[in-house]
Amino acid sequence: MAGLAATFGSGAMTNxxxxxxxxxxxxxxxxxxxxxxxxxxMKVKRAVKQHGAKLIxxxxxxxxxxxxxxxxxxxxxxxxxxxxxxxxxxxxAENLYAKEYVAERTExxxxxxxxxxxxxxxxxxxxxxVPSEDLKKAARMYAQAKRASIxxxxxxTQHISGTDNVKSTANLSMLCxxxxxxxxxxxxxxxxxxxxxxCDMGALPNVFPAxxxxxxxxARKRFEAAWGANLSPKPGLTLMxxxxxxxxxxxxxxxxxxxxxxxxDPDLHHVKKELQKLDLMIVQDIFMTETAxxxxxxxxxxxxxxxxxxxxxxxxxxxxxxxxxxxxGEAKTDWEVICGIANKMGYPMHYASAREIFNEITTVTxxxxxxxxxxxxxxxxxxxxxxxxxxxxxxxxxxxxxxGLGLFTAIEFIPPDELPDKEYPFxxxxxxxxxxxxxxxxxxxxxxxxxxxxxSLVEINPIDADKLGIAxxxxxxxxxxxxxxxxxxxxxxxxAPGTIFMNxxxxxxxxxxxxxxxxxxxxKIPEYKVCAVKLEAA
Amino acid sequence: MEKKITVTIDxxxxxxxxxxxILECAGAIGIFIPTLCHYQNTTxxxxxxxxxxxxxxxxxxxxxxxxxxxxxxxxxxxxPAVRAAQKMIxxxxxxxxxxxxxxxxxxxxxxxxxxxxxxQIDKPRFNxxxxxxxxxxxxxxxxxxxxxxxLCGRCIRAxxxxxxxxxxxxxxxxxxAKVGPAFDADYIDSSCVFCGECLQACPTGAITxxxxxxxxxxxxxxxxxxxxxxxxxxxxxDLYTKDNKIVKVMGNREYGQPNGGSxxxxxxxxxxxxxxxxxxKKPLIRYKKSEDLKExxxxxxxxxxxxxxxxxxxxxxxxxxxxxxxxxxxxEENYLFQKFMRAAIGTNNVDHCxxx
Numbered sequence: 001m002a003g004l005a006a007t008f009g010s011g012a013m014t015n016x017x018x019x020x021x022x023x024x025x026x027x028x029x030x031x032x033x034x035x036x037x038x039x040x041x042m043k044v045k046r047a048v049k050q051h052g053a054k055l056i057x058x059x060x061x062x063x064x065x066x067x068x069x070x071x072x073x074x075x076x077x078x079x080x081x082x083x084x085x086x087x088x089x090x091x092x093a094e095n096l097y098a099k100e101y102v103a104e105r106t107e108x109x110x111x112x113x114x115x116x117x118x119x120x121x122x123x124x125x126x127x128x129x130v131p132s133e134d135l136k137k138a139a140r141m142y143a144q145a146k147r148a149s150i151x152x153x154x155x156x157t158q159h160i161s162g163t164d165n166v167k168s169t170a171n172l173s174m175l176c177x178x179x180x181x182x183x184x185x186x187x188x189x190x191x192x193x194x195x196x197x198x199c200d201m202g203a204l205p206n207v208f209p210a211x212x213x214x215x216x217x218x219a220r221k222r223f224e225a226a227w228g229a230n231l232s233p234k235p236g237l238t239l240m241x242x243x244x245x246x247x248x249x250x251x252x253x254x255x256x257x258x259x260x261x262x263x264x265d266p267d268l269h270h271v272k273k274e275l276q277k278l279d280l281m282i283v284q285d286i287f288m289t290e291t292a293x294x295x296x297x298x299x300x301x302x303x304x305x306x307x308x309x310x311x312x313x314x315x316x317x318x319x320x321x322x323x324x325x326x327x328x329g330e331a332k333t334d335w336e337v338i339c340g341i342a343n344k345m346g347y348p349m350h351y352a353s354a355r356e357i358f359n360e361i362t363t364v365t366x367x368x369x370x371x372x373x374x375x376x377x378x379x380x381x382x383x384x385x386x387x388x389x390x391x392x393x394x395x396x397x398x399x400x401x402x403x404g405l406g407l408f409t410a411i412e413f414i415p416p417d418e419l420p421d422k423e424y425p426f427x428x429x430x431x432x433x434x435x436x437x438x439x440x441x442x443x444x445x446x447x448x449x450x451x452x453x454x455x456s457l458v459e460i461n462p463i464d465a466d467k468l469g470i471a472x473x474x475x476x477x478x479x480x481x482x483x484x485x486x487x488x489x490x491x492x493x494x495x496a497p498g499t500i501f502m503n504x505x506x507x508x509x510x511x512x513x514x515x516x517x518x519x520x521x522x523x524k525i526p527e528y529k530v531c532a533v534k535l536e537a538a
Numbered sequence: 539m540e541k542k543i544t545v546t547i548d549x550x551x552x553x554x555x556x557x558x559x560i561l562e563c564a565g566a567i568g569i570f571i572p573t574l575c576h577y578q579n580t581t582x583x584x585x586x587x588x589x590x591x592x593x594x595x596x597x598x599x600x601x602x603x604x605x606x607x608x609x610x611x612x613x614x615x616x617x618p619a620v621r622a623a624q625k626m627i628x629x630x631x632x633x634x635x636x637x638x639x640x641x642x643x644x645x646x647x648x649x650x651x652x653x654x655x656x657x658q659i660d661k662p663r664f665n666x667x668x669x670x671x672x673x674x675x676x677x678x679x680x681x682x683x684x685x686x687x688x689l690c691g692r693c694i695r696a697x698x699x700x701x702x703x704x705x706x707x708x709x710x711x712x713x714x715a716k717v718g719p720a721f722d723a724d725y726i727d728s729s730c731v732f733c734g735e736c737l738q739a740c741p742t743g744a745i746t747x748x749x750x751x752x753x754x755x756x757x758x759x760x761x762x763x764x765x766x767x768x769x770x771x772x773x774x775x776d777l778y779t780k781d782n783k784i785v786k787v788m789g790n791r792e793y794g795q796p797n798g799g800s801x802x803x804x805x806x807x808x809x810x811x812x813x814x815x816x817x818x819k820k821p822l823i824r825y826k827k828s829e830d831l832k833e834x835x836x837x838x839x840x841x842x843x844x845x846x847x848x849x850x851x852x853x854x855x856x857x858x859x860x861x862x863x864x865x866x867x868x869x870e871e872n873y874l875f876q877k878f879m880r881a882a883i884g885t886n887n888v889d890h891c892x893x894x
Binding site for chain 2: 016017018036037038039040042045046049050189190191192193194195196197198200201202203204205206208209214223227228229230231232234235236237238239242245246250251252253254255256257258259261264279280282285286287288292295296297298299300301303304305306307309310311312313314315317318319320321322323324325326328329330331332333334335338339340341342343344345347349351354357358360361379380434435437441442443445446447448449451452
């Protein structure tokens with residue numbers, strides 16, 4: 001979310017889920033919404049079918065939403081910046097942008113204008129494969145909508161140009177005056193239940209809760225006083241850097257709470273080797289995950305149904321989690337375990353309940369300051385909520401951006417790190433399917449979900465299937481420079497010719513053996529959405 | 539401000555706004571009018587007619603769920619003619635199906651059963667002639683027994699208007715009329731995505747939560763509101779539990795944002811993992827790299843971890859230790875985790891998998 005933080009001053013969904021249903025236009029890119037956020041997908045479909053909203057889909061896959069779209073731009077994977085620059089080019093060339101808004105509320109427009117000048121629809125067509133006429137139509141439709149909302153997900157961010165892609169969506173939105181209004185905005189749809197909360201709480205190497213920089217002396221002093229400890233001013237390592245440092249031997253001990261990097265990280269062979277070099281690996285989870293199996297200590301914890309607490313959803317809404325049943329065996333809540341270790345190490349942590357921890361959070365997290373369990377009883381509250389009288393914030397950047405002026409970023413297109421060539425002629429893109437979730441530790445144990453989707457599939461276009469003599473349901477070998485897996489073929493128009501799609505839910509088809517660990521230089525997100533592979537019938 | 543009008547319902551004057559239905563106005567002052575096919579936030583269809591009322595100067599009884607109020611309208615909801623019509627309708631519905639409460643999962647929360655009781659009907663005056671449809675046992679999530687269907691169409695509107703999945707519609711005619719996917723397919727062979735909105739909308743036992751069958755009567759279940767643990771939407775849901783197990787998951791339209799009572803297949807049918815036998819139940823320690831993990835007590839685990847972490851910190855410094863927090867656990871736990879890494883260990887090496 002570094003992209004949005006840099007341009008607006010805040011890295012969260014600008015607007016609310018409910019606004020999508022009543023806006024005039026939705027631009028969905030890099031989000032297979034109906035499968036990965038079905039309830040948001042439902043609202044998008046209602047907006048189109050019942051409230052007359054227009055829908056533009058920009059996606060290499062023929063996802064379900066394409067059926068409802070007014071315009072579908074099928075770009076080659078990894079060419080998003082070119083497409084967005086093209087849209088911006090047309091809007092500026094045809095004088096359709098919000099001049100007053102751009103003049104009063106933004107900066108950096110001239111630099112943007114200079115860079116997009118050469119992204120003519122014809123040039124963009126050459127890079128992305130999007131027909132120039134469709135690009136023009138989409139640009140006009142977006143610019144002419146009174147209120148337009150952009151939604152995106154990992155299809156935008158999991159590229160080496162991920163941060164650039166996000167900034168591109170922000171450029172387009174600001175250009176047409178769509179940030180800071182109801183029904184508008186740039187809206188990242190978070191894939192996991194509490195990504196937003198984990199970020200808000202400072203589970204990031206460079207910030208304390210509420211994005212207060214660890215390098216900022218004032219912030220550090222405040223937290224030193226609140227926590228009674230000396231704190232390091234040096235930003236820490238990101239997940240991918242931690243893995244690399246473990247391999248090099250500079251990280252000796254790793255404490256993992258509720259993550260399964262041995263199925264979710266790119267280039268898995270490598271990750272396993274790195275983790276095995278650790279002196280101490282602690283894993284705290286509800287199941288014996290792939291990662292837990294190689295740990296030195298495995299700690300059993302409670303699931304969401306067995307504890308109290310809060311999650312913060314993708315629209316910044318803080319909501320209660322309530323205990324419904326008792327935990328199995330000796331499992332404890334994650335927070336009890338953290339306290340247990342801290343106390344043993346001589347740093348006292350004593351809390352009687354999740355509510356007590358939440359009360360402490362509100363004293364050091366200004367955006368949560370006005371929230372309490374009492375107020376969350378009936379309905380969640382969207383941060384920022386600075387005081388106990390404040391109603392919460394439906395959409396951000398009204399009248400003024402968090403950083404003052406909205407910042408346009410002039411961005412040049414760079415191609416993906418690894419593109420198909422003679423030896424590896426297909427482009428592999430990865431994602432989730434409706435019936436499963438992330439590394440599948442939860443969904444694969446559900447009878448109904450497994451019945452609908454028991455195994456991993458390779459989605460391949462009929463033209464390619466024909467060429468390679470691959471039939472529906474036949475086992476296919478897929479190999480990249482880093483590894484190989486096997487899965488059954490699903491022959492479908494959803495995949496463009498030359499591109500295959502696989503999900504990463506299944507242990508026996510670990511797609512992340514294939515993926516490219518090349519990172520976005522700012523967001524440090526691996527390029528899961530593009531790598532080169534070859535395939536053959538097994 | 540829209541202009542207000544006044545109507546009279548059962549002798550009470552009620553302020554109303556033009557466009558409001560009689561049903562809505564009556565509800566606003568606490569007058570109960572029974573309904574079956576009416577389903578909030580979907581088209582008013584007026585199909586079942588149990589909501590009929592008398593309107594002065596109207597030609598016949600009118601369906602209150604569809605009829606907009608007009609200035610000076612005089613409405614009566616509890617006249618002998620109204621009750622006679624309601625009884626007739628309910629008896630016809632009863633006799634046209636296999637409404638055997640002894641074996642029905644909806645017993646105790648069935649809207650048809652409630653109405654039979656409220657109208658004080660002993661038995662229908664017609665012969666009971668169920669259509670004899672085979673049940674849809676095609677999957678482990680949604681059970682369909684169309685012999686208990688009253689053709690109210692709520693599932694169809696839930697599917698098409700709320701979820702916009704466009705799977706269900708009416709098919710066939712007369713006594714063979716039924717609701718279902720195209721080509722009379724079972725759910726598993728249709729384009730159904732198993733969101734379960736239909737079973738939540740069904741007023742009878744026609745569409746039910748399969749895994750909840752024989753797992754507990756409605757009055758034996760406890761209900762706890764919580765937030766779904768799957769994607770970032772954060773749907774509000776009710777977990778129904780019995781004997782320390784989740785029996786079923788339902789949306790609740792009273793909870794408002796962000797999901798207005800709707801759920802998806804994962805939230806509704808993906809909770810088996812909670813009580814799965816694979817759950818970890820005891821701490822495990824691998825004392826030597828060459829050994830297997832062995833069961834231990836919490837005290838042993840805490841001591842083992844604290845000793846090792848202290849040793850690593852002493853020899854290699856706090857920045858040789860790193861922690862991965864989680865986008866799956868609560869805010870409280872994320873907060874404590876980073877506090878632990880920063881204050882107790884002394885490093886900022888803390889991240890989570892937001893990027894993956």
